[in-house]
Amino acid sequence: MKKYYDKALVEEYLANSSCEAFLRDLRDSLFVIRYERGEFVTSPMNHTELLQIVVEGTLRIYYIRDDGSSYSLANGQKDYLVGEMALFQKEPGSVYAQACDDLICLAFSIRENREKMLASCRFLQLVIASLTRKMEAITRLDAAPATLKQRVLVYMQYKCENGELKGVEQAAFRLNCSARQLQRILNQYETEGIVTKQGKGNYRMNRPLPEQTE
Known part of the structure; x- marks a missing residue:
């Protein structure tokens, strides 16, 4: 700018x-x-x-x-x-x-x-x-709802400071899912190299999401 x-x-x-x-x-x-x-x-x-x-x-x-x-x-x-x-x-x-x-x-x-x-x-x-x-x-907006897996990454990037999720239970409450569901998704993303576990209940995104598109 x-x-x-x-x-x-x-x-x-x-x-x-x-x-x-x-x-x-x-x-x-x-x-x-x-x-x-x-x-x-x-x-x-x-x-x-x-x-x-x-x-x-x-x-x-x-x-x-x-x-x-x-x-x-x-x-x-x-x-x-x-x-x-x-x-x-x-x-x-x-x-x-x-x-x-x-x-x-x-x-x-x-x-x-x-x-x-x-x-x-x-x-x-x-x-x-x-x-x-x-x-x-x-x-007039008619947006298709995102899957929980998609919402987890969007939540981490835009709602967590520096893309770092701290506290699985609290995040699960915000994401309207169970802690078990969220933990399963975070484990999958960790295996795929998308997030890194920083400690108990603490995960950081390794790369930002692509730019929003229509």
Whole structure:
């Protein structure tokens, strides 16, 4: 990720965005962020309190439930908003936004511009339209449930610090399965070299999962 504060560059991207009219009251706070393919734009572990608008490229938005199951929410392209929920809530959720290719966004700090954002009717219209589209996408969502074996790895990668599961019984409760079922799966993954046993009830992933796909 790289940030650019050159005003000419900001104006160039802003002029090519359909969001320009809505951002008129905030243009002095805008800067440009470039992401490489695979980089996280937002995640629960990296809560930056930035509002970002896609100007080039595509990102993938997906959600990780507490039981390790996951589903894709949307693919964000030009003029897609990321981070607007941080305007209303400070605690990060379990939603991940990840660059599918080289991605360029216009961005500004929510914390530094909160009062200005809430006072701008134009900007709030943009936020309401964005949230409405996202709610419609969620209500149409029909994701196939993952198997318990799949959910175990997703849970380890996204819900365990450094991909390390500590405590089989506690993890089994979160995964809605028995400790015996979970132990059997962990033993299989250990045999396959996917996880390494660090100690009693303690397992670490040896490699991350592949990128999410549709």
